Amino acid sequence: MFGPDEGAPNEDLVVLGIDPGVSRCGYGAVRRDGGRAEAIAYGVISTPPSDPLPQRLASLHDELEALVAEVRPSAMAVERVLFQNNVRTAMSVGQASGLALTVAAKANVSVTHYSPNEVKLAVVGYGAADKHQVQTMVARLLNLDAVPSPPDAADALALAVCHLWGAPLRLQTEAPVGTTATGGSSNESRFEAAVAAALAKEGTPG
Amino acid sequence: MFGPDEGAPNEDLVVLGIDPGVSRCGYGAVRRDGGRAEAIAYGVISTPPSDPLPQRLASLHDELEALVAEVRPSAMAVERVLFQNNVRTAMSVGQASGLALTVAAKANVSVTHYSPNEVKLAVVGYGAADKHQVQTMVARLLNLDAVPSPPDAADALALAVCHLWGAPLRLQTEAPVGTTATGGSSNESRFEAAVAAALAKEGTPG
Numbered sequence: 001m002f003g004p005d006e007g008a009p010n011e012d013l014v015v016l017g018i019d020p021g022v023s024r025c026g027y028g029a030v031r032r033d034g035g036r037a038e039a040i041a042y043g044v045i046s047t048p049p050s051d052p053l054p055q056r057l058a059s060l061h062d063e064l065e066a067l068v069a070e071v072r073p074s075a076m077a078v079e080r081v082l083f084q085n086n087v088r089t090a091m092s093v094g095q096a097s098g099l100a101l102t103v104a105a106k107a108n109v110s111v112t113h114y115s116p117n118e119v120k121l122a123v124v125g126y127g128a129a130d131k132h133q134v135q136t137m138v139a140r141l142l143n144l145d146a147v148p149s150p151p152d153a154a155d156a157l158a159l160a161v162c163h164l165w166g167a168p169l170r171l172q173t174e175a176p177v178g179t180t181a182t183g184g185s186s187n188e189s190r191f192e193a194a195v196a197a198a199l200a201k202e203g204t205p206g
Numbered sequence: 207m208f209g210p211d212e213g214a215p216n217e218d219l220v221v222l223g224i225d226p227g228v229s230r231c232g233y234g235a236v237r238r239d240g241g242r243a244e245a246i247a248y249g250v251i252s253t254p255p256s257d258p259l260p261q262r263l264a265s266l267h268d269e270l271e272a273l274v275a276e277v278r279p280s281a282m283a284v285e286r287v288l289f290q291n292n293v294r295t296a297m298s299v300g301q302a303s304g305l306a307l308t309v310a311a312k313a314n315v316s317v318t319h320y321s322p323n324e325v326k327l328a329v330v331g332y333g334a335a336d337k338h339q340v341q342t343m344v345a346r347l348l349n350l351d352a353v354p355s356p357p358d359a360a361d362a363l364a365l366a367v368c369h370l371w372g373a374p375l376r377l378q379t380e381a382p383v384g385t386t387a388t389g390g391s392s393n394e395s396r397f398e399a400a401v402a403a404a405l406a407k408e409g410t411p412g
Contacts, residue, residue: 057304058311087296091287094300095307102267102305105260 014040016073016109017159018064019152020096022056023049025064026152029071030142030160037164039142041071042153057095064103076104077163079155080113114162119155122162134158141165220246222279222315223365224270225358226302228262229255231270232358235277236348236366243370245348247277248359263301270309282310283369285361286319320368325361328368340364347371 013033019026028042045063047056068076078100081093104111117127123141124133135147135154141161148154219239225232234248251269253262274282284306287299310317323333329347330339341353341360347367354360 052311052317054307054311054317057308061308081293081297087287087293090293090296091300091303094297095304097297098263098301098304099308101260101301102263105258105264111258111260 013075013164014071014073015160015163016068016071016076017156017161017163018076018078018097018100019155019159020079020093020100021152022047022053022060022092022096024150024152025060025096025100026150026154026156027064027067028148028153028155028157028160029073030157030164032164037142037161039144039148039157041067042148042157044150044152057099060096061099061103064100065106068103068107068109073109075163076100076109076111077159078104078111078113079119079159080115112163114159119158119162122165123158131155219281219370220277220279221366221369222274222277222282223362223367223369224282224284224303224306225361225365226285226299226306227358228253228259228266228298228302230356230358231266231302231306232356232360232362233270233273234354234359234361234363234366235279236363236370238370243348243367245350245354245363247273248354248363250356250358263305266302267305267309270306271312274309274313274315279315281369282306282315282317283365284310284317284319285325285365286321318369320365325364325368328371329364337361 014029014031017026017028017030023046025045026043027045029040030037031040045060045067047059049056051059078097081090081097101111114122120129120134121127123129123137131151132147135151135158138144138154138158138161139147142148142157148157220235220237223232223234223236229252231251232249233251235246236243237246251266251273253265255262257265284303287296287303307317320328326335326340327333329335329343337357338353341357341364344350344360344364344367345353348354348363354363
């Protein structure tokens, strides 16, 4: 009933990206205000491997809870692990992601999962991009002076960027069902133009 | 400094077994009082697959928390997944087990992991036992009229039994380091005698 002309409340749109892990859980919160975006918090929650696992998980849970309370995201973007050779890693990522999803549900924050390839596609423009390209692009899109560090934090920011830019673009791209391939190309071009513009800002490195 | 003669407080020893899963999480609480043991609670926490995953995990978290508050276990025994062909299953089991461990840590309850083979070895006497043998033995050891149902609950009770009987036995078996194989065999015989006694009680089924 409410169309886009209804004058939606001009609330800040804050997305919290989470790259789940028990030893190192990356997080990155991005606020979008119209066409601009800024990183408002990013870092890594780490738990010492020397501690018993239950204590580490409880500590991770509490830190995630405090983070959500502080950042008050309107959405969370959590990395989806589609394939993992190592079952131990899958279990561990599952334990951390389970806590992140639980904290999100309790705070009434919606969660979307993105695979690494979806993040690369949304942030750099192609799914085969390497980690460095993603991190460099995240720094440019968020006007950061340097590539965010550590890498887990950069990955989490990339997830948030993916949700902010990728999701609307994907919805637009998916919208013209039944139209010709040309129908979707304007969105593609628009996205490519945005990426090109960001890349054009590339001056001397560092 | 405190030896076994110090007169340890005669507290109830309650072990809560957890067979983690998001769709179905089995639990079984066993109280040991000297040589007797009784199941004080068992069942399954299930979450509807139609609900969003974050809500399901938050619900599982809250139910586990309520269960621990009610049962007040002195220890938790959680199934360890050593190998899982399906990474999706490993992720899902990881999410559920992560919540169980978090709840345990927050309630100051120690956690021990047991693999399915360790449970079979402790409960039936050999690691290649089938599920039915484990469930039948659990029913006998806990003096239940029937095999506990559903199977997830029986598996959780088996974990608790494994912790109550298996762990002390294993500690005894591990103790005589450097002794000959004969040194450990008395423990083995004692365990086998206990199993034989339980089996000897086998009358007409049902």
